[in-house]
Amino acid sequence: MLLSLLLNEEFSLATIFDREKEELRRKQTMKVLVIGLGGVTNGGKTTLAKKLKKVLPNCDIISQDDFFKPESEVETDERGFKLYDVLDALYMDDMVKSIRNWMKNPASSGVVTEEPQNTCDNLKNTVHVYILIVEGFLLYNYEPLNELWNRRYFLTLPYEECKRRRSTRVYQPADTPGYFDGHVWPMYLKYKNELEENASNVVYLDGTKSQEELLSCVYSDIIQELKKLREGISYIFISQNKNQATDMKSQGWTSLIMIEM
Ligand SMILES: Nc1ncnc2c1ncn2[C@@H]1O[C@H](COP(=O)(O)OP(=O)(O)O)[C@@H](O)[C@H]1O
Numbered sequence: 001m002l003l004s005l006l007l008n009e010e011f012s013l014a015t016i017f018d019r020e021k022e023e024l025r026r027k028q029t030m031k032v033l034v035i036g037l038g039g040v041t042n043g044g045k046t047t048l049a050k051k052l053k054k055v056l057p058n059c060d061i062i063s064q065d066d067f068f069k070p071e072s073e074v075e076t077d078e079r080g081f082k083l084y085d086v087l088d089a090l091y092m093d094d095m096v097k098s099i100r101n102w103m104k105n106p107a108s109s110g111v112v113t114e115e116p117q118n119t120c121d122n123l124k125n126t127v128h129v130y131i132l133i134v135e136g137f138l139l140y141n142y143e144p145l146n147e148l149w150n151r152r153y154f155l156t157l158p159y160e161e162c163k164r165r166r167s168t169r170v171y172q173p174a175d176t177p178g179y180f181d182g183h184v185w186p187m188y189l190k191y192k193n194e195l196e197e198n199a200s201n202v203v204y205l206d207g208t209k210s211q212e213e214l215l216s217c218v219y220s221d222i223i224q225e226l227k228k229l230r231e232g233i234s235y236i237f238i239s240q241n242k243n244q245a246t247d248m249k250s251q252g253w254t255s256l257i258m259i260e261m
């Protein structure tokens with residue numbers, strides 16, 4: 001009885017140890033990059049996000065447009081304007097949850113691999129990098145989101161061009177006369193001013209540039225971010241043997257865990 005208990009205990013300890021090793025290895029080898037693609041309505045956010053998804057590895061998109069409240073829950077002001085261009089018109093908490101869920105378990109669409117500089121063949125790791133692009137017109141004025149970004153872009157347009165593009169688009173409900181000048185543009189200026197006052201690390205993009213130019217600029221910038229992310233990766237070697245572990249450190253493994261048994 002005692003022996004069997006001991007055996008069971010040993011078995012479960014070994015299992016837990018294996019699981020922990022596996023979890024550690026998974027965390028070590030999985031990296032996520034969360035990119036914000038914010039900016040003015042009709043600035044080209046959705047267009048650019050879709051183009052980036054085609055050229056970046058393991059890339060998913062979350063769109064803020066999917067988190068608008070239904071019309072019945074959106075406030076109307078004294079002029080009769082539905083107040084869609086404010087944070088209150090959106091289920092922002094749900095959006096944060098969606099991003100966090102993705103970060104915990106990023107959906108994969110192929111893998112990026114990178115071998116560590118290590119000569120011990122049977123211990124080679126594979127690094128999986130997943131990219132999430134979050135696109136939307138009100139991304140950077142909601143505090144709980146601000147700790148999640150690895151990189152933030154903001155598309156701008158001059159008033160005339162924005163108004164022209166907006167007039168060709170049909171929302172549900174459709175814009176009423178005076179809506180752009182009375183609500184959309186003033187709210188855009190308000191949130192943009194707030195952003196300029198509070199945040200420094202935002203890359204502003206001129207939305208009048210061609211789609212190709214914008215894609216090429218953001219693509220190369222993200223590739224630089226990916227490089228930085230990979231260079232920052234450390235490798236942990238777990239060993240029972242002190243000599244072997246010391247040897248591994250000299251081969252470029254940045255962390256060691258010694259197990260005494
Ligand atoms: N770089 C660009 N130059 C000119 N028109 C563009 C550009 N990018 C997008 N568009 C057009 O502008 C409109 C709004 O684009 P969209 O990507 O839906 O903007 P957003 O998601 O920012 O509201 C669409 O008609 C799209 O074809």
Ligand SMILES: NC(=O)c1ccc[n+]([C@@H]2O[C@H](COP(=O)(O)O)[C@@H](O)[C@H]2O)c1
Pocket residue numbers: 040041042065068069084085136137171172173184
């Ligand atoms: N998706 C909706 O339910 C809905 C309804 C009415 C207006 N809008 C407009 O959507 C705009 C934001 O989206 P875009 O950045 O894609 O234009 C806001 O300016 C807002 O006025 C969205």
